[in-house]
Amino acid sequence: LRRPPRILSGHIVLLGLGKIGARVLARLREYDIPVVCVEQDPDARGIPLARDLGVPVILGDVTEDGVLDAARVHRADALLALTSSDTTNLEAVLAARTLHSGLRTVLRLYDDDFATAVYRTLRSAHPDAVTRSRSVSHLAAPAFAGAMMGRQILGAIPVERKVLLFAALLVAGHPQLEGRTVAESFRADSWRVLALDTADASARRPDLASTPLDGERSELLWDLHPGYVLRPRDRVVIAATRRGLAELLATGPQPASEPAAG
Structure with missing residues (x-):
């Protein structure tokens, strides 16, 4: 295994050469990004790959004195802490930031809380x-x-460590929506009705996320009055959490469209 050159700078320090670390190493080298790896286990999955690619590797415990110095972390552009140990990754990042205050870091943490x-x-x-x-x-x-719900899912936005889903639903069969006003249908931290598809059922677009074809209409009314009563034939666009959408779908009809490929 190669040792890092003394004059090395502007590189990425990759901590952990397990399954995730090995894949990240391969991708970084595809882009010709200089890398120095740190791994405690000499039999880790990514060691043979690092040897084949000629990537410098420091064998040792990153929490011990001198290991980060040997990886030239004080002259690195970034540190990727990707071991399977949350505490090791956090300790490594904190230690590296004391050596290089402007270091960009990526920290893998398994425990969500x-x-x-x-x-x-x-x-x-x-x-x-x-x-x-x-x-x-x-x-x-x-x-x-x-993939499971086909055209109902329109998109998603990451919010902190959660995801906000946008979906198109027919009101029929959903007691949380049917016969309720827009204001009454709202449930905090679960879902909110955003828009109403005012097109006739026969002329509706099957997939609101796609570009309209000839003859298809999409007249989404976004400024819905809070007192509007949702009817069974209405199709609405909602924003929902994963748990909220799962609750809605558990009580509603199954999607009529075919599942999307992949």
Whole structure:
């Protein structure tokens, strides 16, 4: 295994060469980004890959003195802490930031509650920094939901470590919506009706997320009056959490459209 050159700078320090670390290493090298790896296990999955790619590797515990120095972290552009241990990753990032205060860091945390606490603490402690936190399972959820539900899912927006889903639903069969006003149908932290498709049922677009074809109409009314009573034949666009949308679908009719490929 190669050792990092003494004059190395502007590189990325990659901590952890397990399944995730090995895939990240391969992608970084595809873009010719200089990398120095740190791994405690000499039999880790990514060690042979690092050897084949000629990537410098430091074998040792990142929490021990001198390991980050050997990886030239004080001259690095970023640190990716991707081991399977939340505490190791957090300790490594905090230690690296003491050596290089302007270091950009990516921190992998498995425990969702712990990750949320770390994110909010860092955001409060460094209000001027660009701090982001993403949950892989939450980000992947819309793709799975879209595959199962077809054209109902219109899109998704990550919000902190959660995802806000946008979906098109027929009101019929949903007791939380049917016969209620727009204001009455709202449920905090679950769903909100955003718009009403005013097109005739025979002329509606089957997929509101697609570009309209000839003969298809989409007349979405976004400025809905809070007192408007939702009728069974209405189709509405809602914003919902994963749990809220799951609750709506559990009590409503099954989607008529075919599941999307993939």
